Amino acid sequence: ETSRDVQNFETEPAENLIRVGFSQLGSESKWRRANSISIQDSLTVEDGFFLQFNNARQKQENQIKAIRGFISQQVDYIAFCPVTEDGWDTVLKEAKDAGIPVILVDRQVSADHSLYTTWIGEDMRKEGENAGRWLARKLEERGRSRDKIHIIELLGTRGSSSQIGRSIGFDSICDQHPNWVLLDREDGEFTTAKGQEVMTGFLKKYKDIDVVVCQNDDMAIGALQAMKDFGMDLYSDRKPIVISFDASRQGLEMVTKGIIDVDVECNPSSGPKLAAVIHELERGHAVAGEYYMDEKVFTIDNASSYAASRSY
DSSP states (O other): OOTTTOOOTTOOOOTTSEEEEEEEOOOOSHHHHHHHHHHHHHSOGGGTEEEEEEEOTTOHHHHHHHHHHHHHHTOSEEEEOOSSSSSOHHHHHHHHHTTOOEEEEESOOSSOGGGSSEEEEOOHHHHHHHHHHHHHHHHHHTTOTTSOEEEEEEESSTTSHHHHHHHHHHHHHHTTOTTEEEEEEEEOTTOHHHHHHHHHHHHHHOSOOOEEEESSHHHHHHHHHHHHHTTOOTTSTTSOEEEEEEOOHHHHHHHHTTSSSEEEEOOOOOHHHHHHHHHHHHTTOOOOSEEEOOOOEEOTTTSHHHHTTOOO
């Protein structure tokens, strides 16, 4: 735990500051830490905010407890990155009954839209579709568009909107290619250690793997280490095609080396948009029901110009 993880709920803000309670789902990846920094750097006292920041450490019960704490503190706004899609109806109704607007960041929930004000984040389904379309083009380039293609997937936290969206998007492209065979998919928990563990199991179980889909860079790093430990040459065209998501600095560096074949960006810098939306609400203006972050797809052709400037 660091000073960036939690801010003391007992600290009293100046009367003229906008009080925001923010529950971050955890710090499971470089992407998540970059997202937290973006929030904290955007909701500053200098910009008119008093931010109460909580790290839920990947536990929904911790997030619900934090949100109830924000309600009892009578903050002006509540924002949070939900660890899973389901199970929020009761606490969101409590916030609504207290008259506190709720803004979702990054991930989404299955609760009725009337229980929250807006959502700011990434189009996870489109990310999955972009990965699938890229794979179709790559197989065409390699003259393998009609071959049977064996695919394994390392999922993010199962049940999270990022996992669900990316899986639905990628699956929708897979369905267009009957020769693509999904051998297996398993939860890698968005972490390097679990990604390595899951990939090691896949390599022992399946002899013919053509494509490895990792739903974030941390899992891809773990999967690649497992492949290396298994004796694979990571720089060879004979290794499986590796698809990743996030486009972190380390991920993009691996793209430039040809180790990761494509990295679909998931933009963590939602802090400025969150601050802007709150300011709009403070002015009494209507806001959209959702805001999508701009995102790119990176290959060896364009990754190098972005890798060095990545803050995460």
